[in-house]
Amino acid sequence: MASRIPIRRRRRTKMIATLGPSSTAPEVIERLFRAGADIFRLNFSHGSHEDHAARIATIREIERKTGRPIGILADVQGPKLRVGKFAGGRVQLQAGQTFRLDLSPVPGDVRRVQLPHPEIISAARIGTTLLLDDGKLRLGVTRKRDDHLETEVLVGGPLSDRKGVNVPDVALPIPALTEKDRADLDFVLEQGVEFIGLSFVQRPEDVAEAKAIANGRAWIMVKMEKPQAVEQMDGILDLADAVMVARGDLGVECPPEEVPLIQKRIIRAARSRGLPVVVATQMLESMISAPTPTRAEASDVATAVFDGADAVMLSAETAAGQYPFEAVNIMDRIIARTEQDPGWRANTDNARPEPRHTSSDAIAAAARQVASTIDAQAIAAFTSTGSTALRVARERPGAPIIGLTANECTARRLALVWGVHPVLSKEPASMGDMVVKGIRAAGTEGFAAPGEEVVVVAGVPFGTPGTTNALRVARVE
Numbered sequence: 001m002a003s004r005i006p007i008r009r010r011r012r013t014k015m016i017a018t019l020g021p022s023s024t025a026p027e028v029i030e031r032l033f034r035a036g037a038d039i040f041r042l043n044f045s046h047g048s049h050e051d052h053a054a055r056i057a058t059i060r061e062i063e064r065k066t067g068r069p070i071g072i073l074a075d076v077q078g079p080k081l082r083v084g085k086f087a088g089g090r091v092q093l094q095a096g097q098t099f100r101l102d103l104s105p106v107p108g109d110v111r112r113v114q115l116p117h118p119e120i121i122s123a124a125r126i127g128t129t130l131l132l133d134d135g136k137l138r139l140g141v142t143r144k145r146d147d148h149l150e151t152e153v154l155v156g157g158p159l160s161d162r163k164g165v166n167v168p169d170v171a172l173p174i175p176a177l178t179e180k181d182r183a184d185l186d187f188v189l190e191q192g193v194e195f196i197g198l199s200f201v202q203r204p205e206d207v208a209e210a211k212a213i214a215n216g217r218a219w220i221m222v223k224m225e226k227p228q229a230v231e232q233m234d235g236i237l238d239l240a241d242a243v244m245v246a247r248g249d250l251g252v253e254c255p256p257e258e259v260p261l262i263q264k265r266i267i268r269a270a271r272s273r274g275l276p277v278v279v280a281t282q283m284l285e286s287m288i289s290a291p292t293p294t295r296a297e298a299s300d301v302a303t304a305v306f307d308g309a310d311a312v313m314l315s316a317e318t319a320a321g322q323y324p325f326e327a328v329n330i331m332d333r334i335i336a337r338t339e340q341d342p343g344w345r346a347n348t349d350n351a352r353p354e355p356r357h358t359s360s361d362a363i364a365a366a367a368r369q370v371a372s373t374i375d376a377q378a379i380a381a382f383t384s385t386g387s388t389a390l391r392v393a394r395e396r397p398g399a400p401i402i403g404l405t406a407n408e409c410t411a412r413r414l415a416l417v418w419g420v421h422p423v424l425s426k427e428p429a430s431m432g433d434m435v436v437k438g439i440r441a442a443g444t445e446g447f448a449a450p451g452e453e454v455v456v457v458a459g460v461p462f463g464t465p466g467t468t469n470a471l472r473v474a475r476v477e
Contacts, residue, residue, distance in 0.1 A: 017327075020046065026062075029059065030065075033070065035329050040070065071416050081167070083114065103116065131167075134166075137155055138154040168254070196210060197221050203236070221242040225247075230262055233269055242275055242310075243275055281313075283297060291322075310393075314331060377449075378400045378402050380404055380438030402421050439476045457471050
């Protein structure tokens with residue numbers, strides 16, 4: 001990777017763009033990066049390992065060409081709960097009728113269909129609600145046997161082969177990782193991706209299992225998409241490295257009026273811990289087929305920025321949409337314009353969590369305060385694992401954060417973190433060398449001119465994770 005990073009974002013909130021059929025060509029991926037994508041998401045619900053390997057190679061080549069660290073998020077599929085097939089391909093269910101879900105593989109009809117998930121049948125109770133086809137149909141369990149469920153159709157409609165099943169009322173005894181997921185994890189960890197998107201999380205143990213597999217090779221980004229995960233949010237976030245507000249399934253399993261409030265709760269909880277938090281799903285959904293977003297979608301992106309999210313994400317807009325570049329471009333513009341608003345800065349300051357009672361957090365809080373008092377042009381944070389930069393980012397300082405690290409993986413991870421401009425730099429040999437490297441980076445990266453001041457923070461001894469204990473003020477010569 002080149003030592004010079006010529007591309008600098010004029011915003012603090014980061015952007016994730018999903019790659020897919022609309023964004024496979026190397027020139028398209030590079031155009032999306034230059035337009036504003038900081039992280040690229042690979043969706044392992046689709047595509048082969050060969051497809052994903054080619055995209056990873058393309059991203060690494062763009063990184064080498066531009067000299068800017070780029071993070072890669074591998075989003076594993078997780079368990080997919082679906083009904084079986086119908087003899088005619090689809091049926092029409094009427095409200096009030098009875099409908100049976102059983103284990104028989106015989107193609108279904110208007111009276112029954114296979115539910116090839118005995119765990120659901122075992123866990124369900126009388127009164128349990130089942131949602132089919134992204135919540136378009138609703139069934140209530142009226143009778144339970146070892147091999148089937150009798151239900152009443154509460155909300156009817158068409159139901160076709162292999163449509164999804166959601167069970168919002170029950171914690172299912174199903175692990176978050178399938179055999180496919182484990183094979184995908186083996187592949188992506190060998191490829192050296194920075195983030196693993198963990199689906200179907202219900203309990204802290206799901207996170208612990210994924211972290212044991214990753215063994216520090218990638219950050220585990222927990223997708224909060226089930227009511228059970230929200231109920232156990234504290235235990236889950238205590239283990240996670242990052243968190244995603246996955247509003248797709250969350251919006252199916254939770255009442256719509258609850259989703260905005262859950263989004264704010266998750267963001268607050270993540271921010272208090274200093275965890276990077278992403279808001280995802282349907283942010284600019286209309287841009288799958290239109291060159292501009294709706295006003296409501298623009299407001300949705302701005303709300304996530306006001307709430308304090310580290311990043312916002314595009315899914316089908318860039319993966320399968322007709323206007324991937326336009327979607328990235330307008331999201332970049334919405335974020336930048338929102339952050340220029342005086343109300344955004346006031347809201348960010350008011351929502352700042354109290355520093356935790358550690359010397360490391362005290363130094364990070366002091367760096368923000370000192371930078372504000374002297375009107376420093378940047379805070380240069382030296383970090384080996386990313387913890388120093390994360391602590392400073394938790395403070396949401398007014399000055400940009402330059403995340404200096406000798407670790408290429410850490411630099412790529414910091415591409416996700418609010419306000420951090422990652423730079424690869426050799427480990428400082430002394431405090432004096434740290435100051436020199438910090439002010440040099442501030443100058444060459446375009447943050448500070450000669451005569452302007454920079455706040456420099458680090459952990460001493462250098463290269464020791466988790467020791468943020470040094471602060472200096474330096475002037476660019």
